[in-house]
Amino acid sequence: MKLVFSKTNLAKAVGIVMKAVPAKTTMNILECILIDATTNEIKFTANDMELGIETIVEGEILEKGKVAIDAKIFSEIVRKLPDNEICIETDSNYTSLITCEKSKFNIAGKSGDDFSYLPIIEKDKFITLSQFTLRETINQTLFSIAMNDNNKMMTGELFEVANGILKVVGLDGHRIAIRNIELTSHADDVKVVVPGKTLSEISKILSTNAEDAVTIYFTNNHILFEFDNTTVVSRLIEGEYFRINQMLSSDYETKVTINKKEFLDSIDRATLLIKESEKKPIILSITDGSLEVHVNSSMGSLNEDIDINKDGKDIMIGFNPKFLIDALKVIDDEQIYIYLVNPKAPCFIKDKEESYIYLILPVNFTAE
Amino acid sequence: MKLVFSKTNLAKAVGIVMKAVPAKTTMNILECILIDATTNEIKFTANDMELGIETIVEGEILEKGKVAIDAKIFSEIVRKLPDNEICIETDSNYTSLITCEKSKFNIAGKSGDDFSYLPIIEKDKFITLSQFTLRETINQTLFSIAMNDNNKMMTGELFEVANGILKVVGLDGHRIAIRNIELTSHADDVKVVVPGKTLSEISKILSTNAEDAVTIYFTNNHILFEFDNTTVVSRLIEGEYFRINQMLSSDYETKVTINKKEFLDSIDRATLLIKESEKKPIILSITDGSLEVHVNSSMGSLNEDIDINKDGKDIMIGFNPKFLIDALKVIDDEQIYIYLVNPKAPCFIKDKEESYIYLILPVNFTAE
Missing domain, CATH: 3.10.150.10 (DNA Polymerase III, subunit A, domain 2)
Structure with missing residues (x-):
């Protein structure tokens, strides 16, 4: 040769x-x-x-x-x-x-x-979208999957296509990330669970150019991505994915409109006072016109006020700051909406069209 | 407050x-x-x-x-x-x-x-030079000092001022790095050994602007750097530094003139085939007009020819590639001169004015 x-x-x-x-x-x-x-x-x-x-x-x-x-x-x-x-x-x-x-x-x-060549995949069911969109969608959800495989299903992401919409879902038991993408070309209905590792690797080789397309083929056991001169084949995770619809609710008692960057920067500062070992939550006190971020640890305390718009009841609720930061980092909107029910119920960060939904479970805290 | x-x-x-x-x-x-x-x-x-x-x-x-x-x-x-x-x-x-x-x-x-304030230092003996020059000089020599302190003296650098020249020396038993800097303003004669850690930290806070000056004061036990609004005081390493003059010789049997970048890139590639654990040397075969870089390991072999000018005898000599790379990386000259005696004797890389001298000991190799 x-x-x-x-x-x-x-x-x-x-x-x-x-x-x-x-x-x-x-x-x-x-x-x-x-x-x-x-x-x-x-x-x-x-x-x-x-x-x-x-x-x-x-x-x-x-x-x-x-x-x-x-x-x-x-x-x-x-x-x-x-x-x-x-x-x-x-x-x-x-x-x-x-x-x-x-x-x-x-x-x-x-x-x-x-050498083991790639398996032959039947190119029957497929969807086409831009490489940029697929890459973004993966990056906007993949952080929510579970790292260890105590539950194999949690280490993958749901790819569900129905009525021309691709829904991508990742969850780890404490939070759920959902993105809905409208597909503009041919789209067969499917429902598969793709290993997180496959998605992580493919996101690194997809083009950042919105005009380059990727075609994704689905079989019962495999997913195949075809783009540029490259073919990526991966096994799927077998079994039925979690029924997420019953975890999603559109009822709320409190709705907060907040500047995303101010909120993210504030939580980011709050984490300075939290040692990994302490697992201290940050506490949000939401009243008319103001969201107060508060943390109190062995290292000291922080209080910050952020101007907000609030509909509904006042509420005080605790969170693992990492879960909020992960979600806020991948949202591009300047203004975001947070929906809350009570200090024990999940909070939702989502846009009006539900093109993204981030569900985060709160944590207990001792009020001072 | x-x-x-x-x-x-x-x-x-x-x-x-x-x-x-x-x-x-x-x-x-x-x-x-x-x-x-x-x-x-x-x-x-x-x-x-x-x-x-x-x-x-x-x-x-x-x-x-x-x-x-x-x-x-x-x-x-x-x-x-x-x-x-x-x-x-x-x-x-x-x-x-x-x-x-x-x-x-x-x-x-x-x-x-x-809190312990800085010790009071007598500002009697001193030199002044540009912060940029001090920073460069440290970076061009500090890699040559010993990492562990089996021999405390090897963890520091000699700062010697005589006749308006600052000589900075670092060595670790396998190599010596020397830089000579002409001082243009006031310069008292001194000879001290400065801890490597002090030099490493100070190089990070010195300005990169050649017009900003630093004044260095010396006592028997301390060195003090004064620049901008900042004062840095460090203890010195006590004892007499190695007699390096007797290790330096200007006799040689072979003199090589070589393009620095070509030589560095070639050695850099050769290291790909060398596992840390194997400690394989790279072998240089120097003949008229050509320097061949050669390495042969469990992973494979590499041969590269580089065009050179050669005065004197042919020679074949082995080196730890890291020592050559470290020295070549901090030399700014496009063309460099290498002086060799025999396969057991140290090699010298230095410019004609001896503003820098890098001495590197060869290693044994089995000729194939």
């Missing part, structure tokens, strides 16, 4: 497939990138058996062939080579010579025969 | 004195910043008993007084407050109320009476 690439194209392709190379594995072959130039195109593949990525790389095939190369060392070499033509040449033992200007790297390769 | 500052002035002053707040200490008072407004100026002090920093802060004194406030929480509060006027007010129990716009922080303070 003998291939020639520009450094830019090669580095970009390696960066993409690297997202599916497992950090640790007992199967050596999974630590490799498969370079397949047996046909008339050059294809890079990485596959950790849960998530697989394949991308077609622009380059010149001087001699057909394929090889599996250790992903970590290969990506580091490519990154550090000069910005010029890079040639990859393998001999019959899969030893690979990587040359660029006056640099000649010689590294061991493996036969690609043991 | 009641003081008013602009956020900018306050944040800058806190940032400066924070450099002398110890990360860990058994003496609680050392974790504080002393705010002293008992006279007509406001002075912030921090002192870890080895290094002490004092800075005069612009601000308004509404009521005189002093207080010691926990440095970590105070600096975080100041950083997160809005960019506006900040007021600090303490009551008779040293409880401190920090207010800015609608934020009111209440934190405990301590009497400043137990």
Whole structure:
């Protein structure tokens, strides 16, 4: 095999497939990138058996062939080579010579025969949206999923399509994040749970350009993302997702209209006085025209007043400040609406169209 | 005590004195910043008993007084407050109320009476140079000192002034870094060893502007840096520094003229194949017109040719690549000169005027 690439194209392709190379594995072959130039195109593949990525790389095939190369060392070499033509040449033992200007790297390769290609996915049900929108939607919800997998379902996100609306939901037992996206092109109805890791990795390789599209195909067991020259396939999480509709309610006793930045900055300052170990809540006292942020810890106390508009009853309620900060950070609106019922009931931050809904459970606090 | 500052002035002053707040200490008072407004100026002090920093802060004194406030929480509060006027007010129990716009922080303070002020230093012997030059000189030598203090003297740097030249030297047993700076104003002769930590912290607060000056005072036990509104005092390392002159020699068998960037990039790539645990050297083969960088490890091999000018004998010599990279990174010259004797003798990288000298010991290697 003998291939020639520009450094830019090669580095970009390696960066993409690297997202599916497992950090640790007992199967050596999974630590490799498969370079397949047996046909008339050059294809890079990485596959950790849960998530697989394949991308077609622009380059010149001087001699057909394929090889599996250790992903970590290969990506580091490519990154550090000069910005010029890079040639990859393998001999019959899969030893690979990587040359660029006056640099000649010689590294061991493996036969690609043991490599697991991506599964074949039936391209029956699908939706299309902009890569930018998908990336944003993931970033605006993924922080709400559970980190540990005591409950597997909580480590994924619901992707539900109905009536041309894509609903993406993440929850961890203390909060729920929901985004609703209107799809403007073809959209089949589906309901699947996608692993959080898959979404996290794909959000890093999606384009930030709103005009670039991604098509998502769904089967019972897999989800496939197709964009640019890249295909990402992931297993789904099996089982039925939580019934979130019964957790959502539009009744409220108090409605607060507040400037998002002022609220976020204030909570951010309040966290200075909270040690991780203390788990102190911040307390919000909502009265006519004013929301007071208050925290009292072993380090000291903070009081801040924020001007608000209030409809309904006064209320005093405690929160884990992290949950409020996470949600506020991903809301783009300048003004936000907070809906409250009582100090034991969840609070909702949502816009009028419900394009986003953030539900956060309050925590107990001792009133002073 | 009641003081008013602009956020900018306050944040800058806190940032400066924070450099002398110890990360860990058994003496609680050392974790504080002393705010002293008992006279007509406001002075912030921090002192870890080895290094002490004092800075005069612009601000308004509404009521005189002093207080010691926990440095970590105070600096975080100041950083997160809005960019506006900040007021600090303490009551008779040293409880401190920090207010800015609608934020009111209440934190405990301590009497400043137990605080150790900076020692009084006799301002007899001194030199003056630009802050930028001092900062650069520290950064160009400090990487060569020893990290652990098996040999205390190796954790400091020699500052020697003679005939209007400041010589700064750092060494760790495997290499020596030397910078010679011509002083254009008053310069007393001295020879002291300054703790590396002091130099590291001071380099972070020196101005990057070549026109700002710093005056350095020397006594037998202390060094004092005076610049802008700030005074930094540090203990010296006691004892006699290594006799470095006998390690320096101007004899050589081979002299190489090489492009610095090409050489650095090439060694940088070679390190990709070297695992920390393997301690493999890189091997340089120097022949007429060419320097070959070569490394051979369990991961693979690399060969690179670099065009050079060579005077004298051919030579093959091995190095720990880190030592070469550290020195090459801080040399600004485009072309550099390397002087070699034999594969067991130290190599020298230095300019013709010897404004810098980097001595690096070679390592053994098995020729293939």
